[in-house]
Amino acid sequence: MIVMKFGGSSVANAERIRHVAGIIRSFENRRPIVVLSAMGDTTDDLLAAADDALNGKVSVDAIEKLHKTTAAELGIPVSEIDFLLAELRTLLTGISMLREVTPRSRDYLVSFGERLSVRLMASYLNTLNVRAEFKDAWDIGFISDSQYTGADLLPETWENIRKNLTPYAEGKKGDGMPMPIVTGFIAKDAKGFITTLGRGGSDLTATLIGAALMAEEVQTWKDVDGILTTDPRIVKEARTVPVATYDEVAELAYFGAQVLHPRSMQPCLQTGTPVRVKNSYNIEAPGSIIVTSHETKPVPVRAITSKKNVTLIDIVSTRMLGQYGFLAKVFESFASHSISVDVVATSEVSVSLTVDSSKANFSGLRHDLEKYASIDIRKSKAIVTVICDVKRSSEILSATFDALNQEGINVQMISQGASKVNISFICDSDEADIVVKALHARYFGTPDKPGLWTPEGADQ
Numbered sequence: 001m002i003v004m005k006f007g008g009s010s011v012a013n014a015e016r017i018r019h020v021a022g023i024i025r026s027f028e029n030r031r032p033i034v035v036l037s038a039m040g041d042t043t044d045d046l047l048a049a050a051d052d053a054l055n056g057k058v059s060v061d062a063i064e065k066l067h068k069t070t071a072a073e074l075g076i077p078v079s080e081i082d083f084l085l086a087e088l089r090t091l092l093t094g095i096s097m098l099r100e101v102t103p104r105s106r107d108y109l110v111s112f113g114e115r116l117s118v119r120l121m122a123s124y125l126n127t128l129n130v131r132a133e134f135k136d137a138w139d140i141g142f143i144s145d146s147q148y149t150g151a152d153l154l155p156e157t158w159e160n161i162r163k164n165l166t167p168y169a170e171g172k173k174g175d176g177m178p179m180p181i182v183t184g185f186i187a188k189d190a191k192g193f194i195t196t197l198g199r200g201g202s203d204l205t206a207t208l209i210g211a212a213l214m215a216e217e218v219q220t221w222k223d224v225d226g227i228l229t230t231d232p233r234i235v236k237e238a239r240t241v242p243v244a245t246y247d248e249v250a251e252l253a254y255f256g257a258q259v260l261h262p263r264s265m266q267p268c269l270q271t272g273t274p275v276r277v278k279n280s281y282n283i284e285a286p287g288s289i290i291v292t293s294h295e296t297k298p299v300p301v302r303a304i305t306s307k308k309n310v311t312l313i314d315i316v317s318t319r320m321l322g323q324y325g326f327l328a329k330v331f332e333s334f335a336s337h338s339i340s341v342d343v344v345a346t347s348e349v350s351v352s353l354t355v356d357s358s359k360a361n362f363s364g365l366r367h368d369l370e371k372y373a374s375i376d377i378r379k380s381k382a383i384v385t386v387i388c389d390v391k392r393s394s395e396i397l398s399a400t401f402d403a404l405n406q407e408g409i410n411v412q413m414i415s416q417g418a419s420k421v422n423i424s425f426i427c428d429s430d431e432a433d434i435v436v437k438a439l440h441a442r443y444f445g446t447p448d449k450p451g452l453w454t455p456e457g458a459d460q
């Protein structure tokens with residue numbers, strides 16, 4: 001049994017859905033369980049519709065048009081999705097009348113994307129004589145806490161998945177059991193309210209199902225040839241990383257690579273279930289396989305990623321010079337304002353750290369910290385992270401600083417050591433792309449100049 005997850009870009013319209021159905025059929029002998037995201041940019045469109053509704057405008061026509069047109073082009077009766085579209089319109093009308101939307105309502109609203117796409121795919125597969133049945137994730141036991149817009153799945157989800165999907169997983173082709181087409185990204189909390197797992201959360205739905213059922217592998221199908229050496233929108237020569245470890249991919253995702261959801265590696269890391277990243281627009285490409293660190297050899301540099309819009313905070317002790325407990329007090333202040341920290345560099349009397357600017361209210365924090373320290377808050381910074389073999393850090397850092405020096409870039413902070421697979425640098429946000437390009441060129445080369453290493457780790 002395998003799990004096949006298709007992201008929004010892979011199911012963006014009727015033609016893509018037909019193409020994906022063909023991919024699913026080509027794997028029918030491996031007893032696939034399919035996880036889908038919303039079609040194309042539907043999640044963003046639903047969030048935009050919520051904002052319009054807050055201003056009194058119910059704008060669901062484009063979303064309705066996309067899904068109704070897709071149903072018609074696939075030869076599916078619109079009745080399969082009509083009731084969902086009607087419910088969506090009612091919800092948006094309600095939001096426009098109330099002029100308010102809570103995180104809970106926002107989750108309810110965005111859930112329509114995945115609920116629509118699985119109904120379309122299941123119906124279409126049945127027209128191809130592939131017995132398929134859509135499953136809203138809560139129908140197979142996805143239960144989460146109530147942290148709306150960023151919910152954590154509860155442990156009982158694992159057993160629920162086994163109970164609900166093992167009969168299918170252990171069945172055989174032709175036994176009449178319908179192929180589950182499961183909504184990614186969404187779940188329900190104990191009170192029965194719909195929750196979402198954080199943007200990009202369909203990857204986590206897929207890896208959890210794969211881990212719970214001990215699948216042969218989890219395939220995540222995207223619009224790129226696999227995990228690439230960096231974001232191809234920054235460096236178009238980015239190359240496919242053939243193999244990576246769960247830890248490397250988790251750090252890559254956490255530090256900005258959109259390609260996989262930051263928490264999605266955890267379940268398969270626990271069970272050792274391989275994850276394969278494939279391109280639904282180029283099915284011949286081998287993709288990337290994600291395995292445990294015992295199953296692959298380290299390479300000097302695996303990939304580079306960047307995370308912009310971070311804030312660098314420098315904190316220098318005034319009254320606690322040399323006294324233990326300074327750092328504990330600092331982190332206690334951050335915790336009391338629910339601000340999570342990304343990268344840290346410390347000395348006995350000072351600490352520098354980065355936080356995600358979009359999530360932090362600094363006034364309360366500043367008030368706390370200034371009781372015992374002087375602080376300097378610097379916004380519009382970026383973290384550039386090199387996923388690498390830190391045992392070769394001297395060689396990597398030498399090449400890195402030489403490349404940055406040539407670009408006239410001054411690194412404002414560096415962090416290495418906490419993680420065994422990453423070195424992070426802080427620079428200004430508007431320098432981040434220059435840094436990524438310079439490092440990618442130095443490590444992997446450009447069309448007219450070889451770099452130091454190949455993505456497979458060989459010296460060039």
Ligand SMILES: Nc1ncnc2c1ncn2[C@@H]1O[C@H](COP(=O)(O)OP(=O)(O)O)[C@@H](O)[C@H]1O
Nearest residue numbers: 007008009222223224227228230231257258259
């Ligand atoms: N290191 C990387 N490797 C591959 N893709 C990356 C990387 N960093 C950023 N990306 C971007 O992530 C996108 C794929 O992620 P996503 O849009 O979530 O796919 P999907 O919606 O199909 O699941 C790619 O189109 C690419 O632009």
Ligand SMILES: N[C@@H](CC(=O)OP(=O)(O)O)C(=O)O
Nearest residue numbers: 007008037043199200201202
């Ligand atoms: N549709 C949701 C969930 C998701 O994972 O989407 P995608 O697979 O397209 O990244 C989102 O946009 O966040």
